[in-house]
Amino acid sequence: MKRTHLLVMGVYMLSLCKAEEGLNFPTYDGKDRVVSLTEKNFKQVLKKYDLLCLYYHEPVSSDKVAQKQFQLKEIVLELVAQVLEHKDIGFVMVDAKKEAKLAKKLGFNEEGSLYVLKGDRTIEFDGEFAADVLVEFLLDLIEDPVEIINSKLEVQAFERIEDQIKLIGFFKSVESEYYKAFEEAAEHFQPYIKFFATFDKGEDDLNGIHIVAFAERSDPDGYEFLEILKQVARDNTDNPDLSIVWIDPDDFPLLVAYWEKTFKIDLFKPQIGVVNVTDADSVWMEIPDDDDLPTAEELEDWIEDVLSGKINTEDDDIEDEEDEGDDDNNSDDEDSDDSDDDDD
Secondary structure: HHHHHHHHHHHHHHHHHHHHHHOOOOOOOOOOEEEEEEOHHHHHHHHHHHHHEEEEOOOOOOOOOHHHHHHHHHHHHHHHHHHOOOOOOOEEEEEEEOOOOHHHOOOOOOEEEEEEEEEEEEEEEEEOOOHHHHHHHHHHHHHOOOOEEOOHHHHHHHHHOOOOOOEEEOOOOOHHHHHHHHHHHHHHOOOEEEEEEEEOHHHOEEOEEEEEEEOOOOOOHHHHHHHHHHHHHHOOOOOOOOOEEEEOHHHHOOOHHHHHHOOOOOOOOOOEEEEEEEEEEEEEEEHHHOOOOOOOOHHHHHHHHHOOOOOOHHHHHHHHHHHHHHHHHHHHHHHHHHHHHHHH
């Protein structure tokens, strides 16, 4: 009986030890995984991996301190390569002197920098040169640029992200031209800005209608407008129907032209409007100029009109239909006049 008990205890202790080993941060095993990149092997290495991590370094000098610093960075790269060995990521070093021609071809100009090649993109790593930071950065890069939200739990997880810039889009399907443009923008900003998308209307707070505000925090007028928005939000904290999405155009330079074209607005000044995410139709509050921003009371009145349905994105559709009707009538009149002339 005692032997059985001891045997069970022994197995338990062994399992516990193995579990503790699994929780330990890995140490470098001494195997070389980082290779020197040359003009000769560049194409071969590039074809081999989906992602290529390159450390562009100055020639190793005879100074012992400099050598030690280089070795420490080399070990960091080796450790990251070891941890991500099961991923399709290559790790290379480029000597600034020996491979000056290759460096020029790749557009490298700052020695001591770390770059990542992904498709036709070159992404410069600007974080701390530490194994855990670099591993997280690379894992973010190999993920899809847009994360799809499909459930209420995923919505809650999205809302809890507070320490990162995030952007969410609502689209009809993955085939939507707007989604494809959104995905293309996400690739440019990955992994510094998190992009999310949903195709489920049950994410919509106002049945597909969203109040969106554009304001540059660094611009005096944008800052003033943002403070007015905050005041309105504070005054309506208990209103469950009110949800305003604020976007700082400075954070999304590649999307500014797209937004201006889609919504037909000028993002060089503050804007607030109501957007129908189903068809990207929108109606925007009239703000004559930067010197005549709406007061908190005027903004609240406008928002109440939106929530009540008095202001909605279908208004301009009716106007467009009326204009088309007028054009058709004018065309018929012209055809009738032409016919009369022919009869004469």
